[in-house]
Amino acid sequence: MQQQPNLIFEQQLSNYFREQLEELANMFEPSPQEDTLWYIGNLLARFGNSSTLYSYQDGRFGVRPLALLYKDALDTPIARQRCLFLRQxxxxxxxxxxxxxxxxxxxxxxxxxxxxxxxxxxxxxxxHARDYQHVFAELATTFHDMLELVARAGNRQQGFDMSDILAVYERWRKSGDPFLASQLAKMGIQLTPDTPSQ
Structure with missing residues (x-):
């Protein structure tokens, strides 16, 4: 069974981010667990897709305010849904x-x-989550450090930061433009021949 192109690219993006995080992880004592770095790498790749980051509300797209997500979590009587809101x-x-x-x-x-x-x-x-409880525990107890780790990984002195990569990826995903694919390659993201855009 062939994987969807966006899923393949998201995995490549996730691997790229995870490598950046792993290079910086030894700055923290103790170093984050491998599972936690995997989770954060996937999180960054997932939010590289604007449809995951933005939601449509009140006639416009935007990032749902954290306080409203918290209210949604408090208001739902369904435990599984509460976990989904809190994970978001x-x-x-x-x-x-x-x-x-x-x-x-x-x-x-x-x-x-x-x-x-x-x-x-x-x-x-x-x-309360079904999965990743140990990852969520580490993120809860070291959230300040994880903010710092992601911020440092996102501002590497390579001429590009994560926001640059995510913006180019989003444009490439929508257009399939070969020039954007070459820009991604220069940023360290290698596209394989079987990963066309949407």
């Missing part, structure tokens, strides 16, 4: 808190907000 909350807090803090700082939202929201979400998941 924790993942978004880590992603935007690490890679786009300046956008929120201009609105008066500080790093402590992301740390508080992400820590609380992952702490709940470390007890």
């Amino acid at each position: 909350l924790g993942d978004l807090a880590l992603f935007i808190g690490a890679l786009f803090p300046q956008n929120y700082a201009r609105r008066g939202i500080k790093k402590d907000y992301f740390v508080g929201m992400g820590t609380a979400a992952y702490d709940y998941l470390s007890i």
